[in-house]
Amino acid sequence: MNFLVDLEGFEGPMDLLLSLAREQKVDLMEISILELANQYLDFVNELDSRDIEIAADYLVMAAWLAYLKSKLLLPNEEEEPGAEEMAAILAFRLRRLEAMRDAGNNLMNRNRIGEKVFRRGMPENSVTIRNYTQKDSMFDLIKSYSEIRNRNYVVNWSPKALPILSMEEAKNRLESMIGISLEWTNFLDFLPNSKDSSETAIAYRRSSAASIFSVSLEMSKQGKIEINQNKNFGSIRIKYKESEEIKDNKEISA
Amino acid sequence: MRKQAGNIGDINLDSNNQLRVIEAILFASSDPVDKKTLSEKLPNDADIDNLIAKLEDLYEGRGMELKKVGNKYIFKTSSDLSFIMQRESNSQRKLSRAAIETLSIIAYHQPATRAEIEEIRGVSVSPGTIDTLMQMNWIKIKGRRKVPGNPLTYGTTEEFLVHFDLECIKDLPDMRELKSMGLLDNNLPPDLYPENSINDDNVAQIDDITINEESGEL
Amino acid sequence: MRKQAGNIGDINLDSNNQLRVIEAILFASSDPVDKKTLSEKLPNDADIDNLIAKLEDLYEGRGMELKKVGNKYIFKTSSDLSFIMQRESNSQRKLSRAAIETLSIIAYHQPATRAEIEEIRGVSVSPGTIDTLMQMNWIKIKGRRKVPGNPLTYGTTEEFLVHFDLECIKDLPDMRELKSMGLLDNNLPPDLYPENSINDDNVAQIDDITINEESGEL
Numbered sequence: 001m002n003f004l005v006d007l008e009g010f011e012g013p014m015d016l017l018l019s020l021a022r023e024q025k026v027d028l029m030e031i032s033i034l035e036l037a038n039q040y041l042d043f044v045n046e047l048d049s050r051d052i053e054i055a056a057d058y059l060v061m062a063a064w065l066a067y068l069k070s071k072l073l074l075p076n077e078e079e080e081p082g083a084e085e086m087a088a089i090l091a092f093r094l095r096r097l098e099a100m101r102d103a104g105n106n107l108m109n110r111n112r113i114g115e116k117v118f119r120r121g122m123p124e125n126s127v128t129i130r131n132y133t134q135k136d137s138m139f140d141l142i143k144s145y146s147e148i149r150n151r152n153y154v155v156n157w158s159p160k161a162l163p164i165l166s167m168e169e170a171k172n173r174l175e176s177m178i179g180i181s182l183e184w185t186n187f188l189d190f191l192p193n194s195k196d197s198s199e200t201a202i203a204y205r206r207s208s209a210a211s212i213f214s215v216s217l218e219m220s221k222q223g224k225i226e227i228n229q230n231k232n233f234g235s236i237r238i239k240y241k242e243s244e245e246i247k248d249n250k251e252i253s254a
Numbered sequence: 255m256r257k258q259a260g261n262i263g264d265i266n267l268d269s270n271n272q273l274r275v276i277e278a279i280l281f282a283s284s285d286p287v288d289k290k291t292l293s294e295k296l297p298n299d300a301d302i303d304n305l306i307a308k309l310e311d312l313y314e315g316r317g318m319e320l321k322k323v324g325n326k327y328i329f330k331t332s333s334d335l336s337f338i339m340q341r342e343s344n345s346q347r348k349l350s351r352a353a354i355e356t357l358s359i360i361a362y363h364q365p366a367t368r369a370e371i372e373e374i375r376g377v378s379v380s381p382g383t384i385d386t387l388m389q390m391n392w393i394k395i396k397g398r399r400k401v402p403g404n405p406l407t408y409g410t411t412e413e414f415l416v417h418f419d420l421e422c423i424k425d426l427p428d429m430r431e432l433k434s435m436g437l438l439d440n441n442l443p444p445d446l447y448p449e450n451s452i453n454d455d456n457v458a459q460i461d462d463i464t465i466n467e468e469s470g471e472l
Numbered sequence: 473m474r475k476q477a478g479n480i481g482d483i484n485l486d487s488n489n490q491l492r493v494i495e496a497i498l499f500a501s502s503d504p505v506d507k508k509t510l511s512e513k514l515p516n517d518a519d520i521d522n523l524i525a526k527l528e529d530l531y532e533g534r535g536m537e538l539k540k541v542g543n544k545y546i547f548k549t550s551s552d553l554s555f556i557m558q559r560e561s562n563s564q565r566k567l568s569r570a571a572i573e574t575l576s577i578i579a580y581h582q583p584a585t586r587a588e589i590e591e592i593r594g595v596s597v598s599p600g601t602i603d604t605l606m607q608m609n610w611i612k613i614k615g616r617r618k619v620p621g622n623p624l625t626y627g628t629t630e631e632f633l634v635h636f637d638l639e640c641i642k643d644l645p646d647m648r649e650l651k652s653m654g655l656l657d658n659n660l661p662p663d664l665y666p667e668n669s670i671n672d673d674n675v676a677q678i679d680d681i682t683i684n685e686e687s688g689e690l
Contacts, residue, residue: 011570014594057595092654096592099646099655101569104576106645108567111637116554118282119634120547124331124500128341134390135346136354138418142427144351145358146437152376267556270533275556277535278549281499282557295556317495331496338493338513339500 007047007054013061016040018094018101028095033087034072037065163204165192170211171218178225184237187216187227272300273308280309286326353383357392361414361426365396365407384408392417490518491526498527504544504634541633542640551637567604574601575610579632579644580656583614583625602626610635 010016020039021031044062047054068090071083111117165173177190191208194201216238219225226241267275276292289302296302306327310320318329331339349357356379359371372378387393396409410423420426432438485493494510507520514520524545528538536547549557567575574597577589589597605611614627628641638644650656 012593012595093592093594095653096655097594099650099653100576100580100592101573103580103644103646103650104569104572107576107579107636108572110645111551111554113548113635113637114559116558117551117637118278118549118557120499120502121282121284122328123502124339126339126341128343131342131344133344133346134417135348136417138420140348140354141358141361141418142432142435143437144354145362146432148355148359148375149442150439152374271553274533274535274550275553278553278557279535281536281547282549315492317492317497318499329499331500332492335493335496338497 007052007058013040013058014093014097016043016058017061017090018097021094028091028098031091031094033090034069036090037069037072040065041069162207163200164207165204165211167211167215170208170215174212174215174219178219178238178240182240184228184239186235187212187238188235190238267297267300269300269305272296273305273312276302276305277309277312280320280327280329283328286323286328288326292327349386350383352377352380353386356383357387357410357414360387360393360408361410361423364409364423365399366409367399367405367407369405371408485515485518487518487523490514491523491530494520494523495527495530498538498545498547501546504541504546504630506544539637540639542630544630546634548637568601570598571601571604575605578605578611578626579628579641580647580650582627582641583617584627585617585623585625587623 007016010019017036017040020043021028021036023039024031024035041062044054044058068083068086072087113119173192174190188209190212191205194205213236216225216227216236220227220238224241225238227236227238229236275295279292279295280287289306292305293300293302296305306320313320313329317332317335319332321328321330348354355375356371359374360366363370363374368379368384384393388395390413391411392414393408394411396407398404399407414420415422427435429438429442433440433442493513497510497513498505507524510523511518511520514523524538531538531547535550535553537550539546539548570593573593574589577592578584581588581592586597586602602611609629609631611626611632612629614625616622617625632638633640641647647656
């Protein structure tokens with residue numbers, strides 16, 4: 001036998017076995033497994049004698065085949081599984097591998113796309129036309145508008161200062177004016193003088209009246225002025241009281 | 255282009271098979287094919303022009319047609335069947351918040367300039383927003399305001415009325431109605447509408463109204 | 473959701489134009505097209521099967537032929553023109569023997585796990601092999617085998633059928649013979665392995681077969 005081939009060309013022990021089996025030049029159905037085992041072992045020994053490194057799985061197969069060979073030569077019916085059966089399984093596996101190898105080659109020789117037959121070279125892709133339906137409703141529109149107005153109202157609206165006479169101003173005014181009016185005087189006469197009949201002026205007069213009246217009550221409580229009113233809804237009059245107060249205080253202390 | 259093994263020029267191919275070959279080549283090619291390329295696959299004595307004419311006839315009235323592009327040939331879907339290459343997709347969408355706000359301001363204040371819209375919104379209006387609304391054909395340019403810079407004014411379109419199911423722009427709820435609907439704060443002053451708003455009888459004519467500065471302050 | 477342009481279902485298209493429509497769709501596509509896609513562009517009462525039969529007749533003896541792939545259809549150049557059309561496959565990588573064997577094992581044994589491929593070849597599958605076949609779009613992951621470890625199973629793709637000119641997996645060369653010889657059983661044939669009587673007729677059902685650990689040891 002010619003062992004010029006090393007293991008480089010084989011894809012594992014099954015591949016090697018299959019190629020050795022082909023050397024028997026018989027149908028795999030009728031192959032002699034005993035002979036095949038011998039071929040394999042010879043092959044491996046030959047490589048070994050030439051110091052060629054042998055991969056572990058080839059050695060495992062060699063060991064298994066050596067075991068199979070010994071069983072085939074010395075049949076022992078009590079052992080399980082039997083040697084014949086083991087040989088049949090190996091033969092089956094070789095046939096199966098060969099079948100798949102042949103099938104692969106047959107596939108590659110078919111009328112393959114891009115080699116012997118061709119598909120459409122310039123496919124036309126479909127164009128998608130997108131239609132959108134706007135879902136915005138009337139409510140969205142007016143709600144949006146209202147939100148803008150509400151939002152910006154809070155931020156930007158500054159109320160106009162109302163025309164008022166503050167309590168502070170009213171007190172100053174009354175204190176400075178009461179000193180020169182020792183007679184009973186209608187409290188309305190202490191209001192800022194205005195003939196203006198505009199809405200603003202009227203509002204200011206109302207505010208002044210309220211302020212002056214409040215201040216006069218306060219000053220009366222402090223005993224600085226006297227207040228009198230002759231009848232319900234009559235004019236409210238005030239006058240300065242300081243001198244009498246002082247006199248009273250003197251009388252009490254005396 | 256590669257010349258095929260087997261010296262095709264000498265091959266014995268009857269004219270029907272010649273026709274089949276150029277049909278197959280044109281079908282499979284990813285680019286338009288010229289006569290020279292076709293003839294490379296045919297016997298030397300093949301009559302290319304005649305074959306192409308025959309092929310054109312064969313596809314007359316079929317789903318595909320042989321078209322000449324420059325001096326090259328391609329198969330294309332017959333133009334009357336272009337609809338089969340179209341797919342339509344329908345989906346619903348809504349305007350962005352910026353867009354609906356801008357639209358609502360234009361609706362209530364038209365004709366309105368961009369500056370006016372920004373003043374009312376309190377935020378600047380991006381150029382895309384106006385473009386979007388114009389593209390949707392909901393707003394249009396109404397004219398120019400006669401103020402320095404002559405800015406464009408915008409108003410709503412017929413399409414806008416149709417979409418929002420309004421007969422005319424005055425059918426939009428007014429301030430009082432918005433308040434009664436609870437949308438507008440009750441304490442908002444009643445004079446929120448600028449004077450140049452939709453309260454004007456003829457929307458088309460208010461184009462040249464001077465901006466009311468007071469109303470802008472609100 | 474997709475709706476077709478112009479409500480084609482209601483379109484009035486005579487049977488010649490129906491034929492033109494499916495011709496154009498199939499001609500324009502480089503991938504197989506199923507009947508459903510074709511019918512979307514046809515009136516509701518169109519007889520698709522009849523139209524396809526007519527189209528097949530129309531292209532009888534032409535440069536292209538209509539081929540069935542699974543339940544889809546595709547035009548390809550006629551195989552008898554291959555001697556002229558043939559190109560050297562410079563684009564297609566020359567597949568290694570390992571890849572070809574792996575492909576045929578997956579094709580004939582699908583769904584197949586990596587362990588099953590290795591068991592048949594008697595050698596481990598290199599990582600690149602499966603990747604290469606997946607990249608060529610010839611194989612795909614089919615699922616997982618219901619055995620400990622839940623390994624992935626592989627099967628062939630539609631592109632595999634198109635590429636190798638097969639209508640379906642059953643049309644693989646010698647499928648029937650290989651099967652009757654028991655060469656496609658994942659397990660050793662029952663007559664070789666008396667205690668294991670599995671002999672599935674249906675390749676598709678072997679999905680959940682337990683891998684025979686014993687046979688893996690060889």
